[in-house]
Amino acid sequence: MLKIGSYTFHSRLFLGTGKFPSADIQKEAIQKSETEVLTFAVRRMNIFDPEQPNFLENIDLSKFTLLPNTAGAKTAEEAVRIAKLAKAAGMCDMIKVEVIGCDKTLLPDPVETLKATEKLLEEGFTVLPYTSDDVVLAKRLQELGAHAIMPGASPIGTGLGIINPFNLSHIIEQATVPVIVDAGIGSPKDVAYAMELGADAVLLNSAVSGAKDPVKMAEAMKYAVIAGRLGFEAGRISKKYYAEASSPMEGLIRL
């Protein structure tokens, strides 16, 4: 069981809702993933063409815990405004703080992320900041009272997987709140790796929505999360420099 603030989840897979090829594929992928948490963004409505399709209207959002993000924000102030708008919809008090500090890498701005987290905690939100894999920053966010830490595996949408397992392990080891690996994951292998390192959950979007078959990938990711988590709980063997036979050395048949 995964606990974040006052929420409890069975599934350790959080799914983003961006860039799916169609509403039906998105719906089916969500189903197959068995996720309980969906993320989404807050944007201006196109009031001059209100009939343009919005895939989210296809999903019964009441069945999920909703985790809106503050994507698009470049300052703490903008992030707080987006968070308040999201909360006003009356469907959630969780917020993924995402304050981008670099357009090329989409890496988060650590200073603004910290400020936004502090402010939103004061306002009573359940706050999950998206952060780089900086060990000290993760600690500072946790000390502020963040309800979970969401370090990126690698930059958003790159599919490069976990590029710094060392940092990620340290973040996980020192964590007193759940660690959700967010961003950069490309394949089920990356998911299993994150979970084996001891992550409490993963948040995926492009890895599923951009796959050749998003529905099948959603299912694959579900199993990867389960396999990785079980592997972590089971405790892997240590790595050795020399071979060690798994068959007995006694009773060898000789010529």
Next chain:
Amino acid sequence: MIVTINGVKKEIPENIRTVERLLEHLQVQDKKLVVEMNGEILNKDQHGQFRLKSGDVLEIVHFVGGG
């Protein structure tokens, strides 16, 4: 009167006097949305009470797919 909606100046008929009526005029009254007027977020049940005047700045936002 002229109000700014989502960054665009828009002429709206004079008989539209509340946010609730404006949403109907824009045909978005049944959508899940949040309205911010002059920097203040409005509660959904208050849309009928907020009166519009020329020069008001409104943001009408909703949830879209995102990660």
